[in-house]
Amino acid sequence: MENRLPTGYAEFLADLKERIRRARVKAALSVNRELILLYWEIGRMILERQRKEGWGSKVIDRLAQDLRREFPDLKGFSARNLKYMRAFAEAYPDKKFVQEVLAQITWYHNITLLEKVKDPTERIWYIQQTIEHGWSRNVLVHQIESGLYHRKGKAITNFDRTLPAPQSDLAQEMLKDPYVFDFLGLTEDIRERELEKQLIARIRDFLLELGVGFAFVGSQVHLEVGGEDFYLDLLFYHLKLRCYVVIELKTGEFKPEYAGKMNFYLSAVDDLLRHPDDRPSIGIILCKSKNKVIVEYALRDTTKPIGVSSYRLTRALPEEIKSSLPSVEELERELKK
Template identity: 40%
Template structure:
């Protein structure tokens, strides 16, 4: 019997040991992939700078990129990723992100280490203010002027891509790499960069989408969808209706305001043209992953049509979510009509109930989110006056524009529950 117990203990220790080793292997793979992606982006950025330099130096036109792509294909047929299209993107990549822009991104990162809606807005606006009017061409011309003093060294020096880039920016090669790898442009993949490059976004907005892609783990398809739905405008620029400043302490009020969007855009492919509240809700839950993506960072699904018995009456809250960043429950009420003042009273009631029935001692105040099919902002702001509970009011729009390949990749709530059940059963019966 003791031998069996000893065997079980040893087996338990060994299983934990194997699990830890497996976890390290998986993390190492992620780190290697991330490092490889950053090095590839650095290579593309250097290539873009090098091509732009020689275009300027020799007066070559755009056709040089086509000729270069053909030459690479002929001389290095095994090398992929150097098509005319990709080389053009490399040049655009280098032109849009010269070294002073990379430095500004790093500086902005340090300022925005704590999410604050005012800081985020101010810093992004600074990046849009035209402080980077010195384009790469001017820096290249400066490098040309400097090279005239060392004419005999120029041919050998500029056969090396890294030396060329270092000369352009008047900085050590290793310092350039350190700056590049420390900036947010090194943290998203090339496909996502191409999505951003294909959109005429101001510099600060490009920075914001990069940061969101890293934080949210967006694929390039999701990033494209978010740009097309004007997420930046809906989350940063819109004048949001809420009473968070009056009802929540800072910085939670800032974070809640930042996370709120107006309007929300939900894809309801398959819903009725005139969807009622129940139909909208069914569709929201059907593809829960996608809708949590639209809700924003850190939201987790808790319940829908959550039943509460209060006194002798039954009540059902539409949707209850939990936001990990806010450490708070979020009660969502969906209305298929424009905002009415009485809707705020109903939501306030549900917030009080969730605070009493679900909120734990480590949870912050429950937040209410009222989603309506339109609102008069003045009426909505008046309606919130006097409520002690934090409430936000946003419009929502129904869209059927989500790509089919993305929809098929999103599990239904039933599939999520089924997979979770199988996992738990497996865990109980190893």
């Protein structure tokens, strides 16, 4: 076996061992940063040898055996992980970016991003969000699988006209479309009050889906206006925007009158609840579905900042799975047999 190894393998292995030893000493001071840089260096070196000398995957298998024999107390040198290192170095050729950005998140975060996000721009966005919000790996997986990158900032709003910059940009970025409430396990024919109750019962999951900065104030919040009683479905306070956020839930399609009602609610909240230091309250109308043109007309002349988003109770199936499922007609034929 030894004779069949490619030229330069022994020197290459010795060099890797020395790098690993040096990294272990530094790791006492900065474990994660040194680990990420070490893995990137190993991946880069493997990549270079494969490109220049045509090393195949079998050499990686042998390399894994030798490194684990030399460092039996370390778990990161399996053949699979060495291949991740190679993919990591290939995806991020800029060492400075690895040092300054990627070393701020764990190796498991980096592997997750490599496996689940193929578009480089989208991947960098998730990296930045993970660093900014301190997402755990499980939260990162949830955000990727729910398609957060493609949903964030997509709601139809009038913020550019009703809020000053930069609050209008921050508020727009706060909203998603659609919101995904698959954690509720509900059917599509649910009533508004039941949807509200279930969201409150799962408030931690609901806050995760809403995004960073939302603080729950209450449900069915009472307002008295002109001697009459009114109730807000859900009331939040956004810590970053420094304003109240009123959320109204609608289990059907958006209707123009919803915008007028929300405009009224926001006027009341600004008058009765808003502190002088708070910024203007924002309204979010969550509907099962919406017609983009109708929403834009409904919001055009409203004076209060309002956004309209749809929601889903189940996560959309991938196309390859969806195409393999039987149709209703096929199921009916099978049941009749």
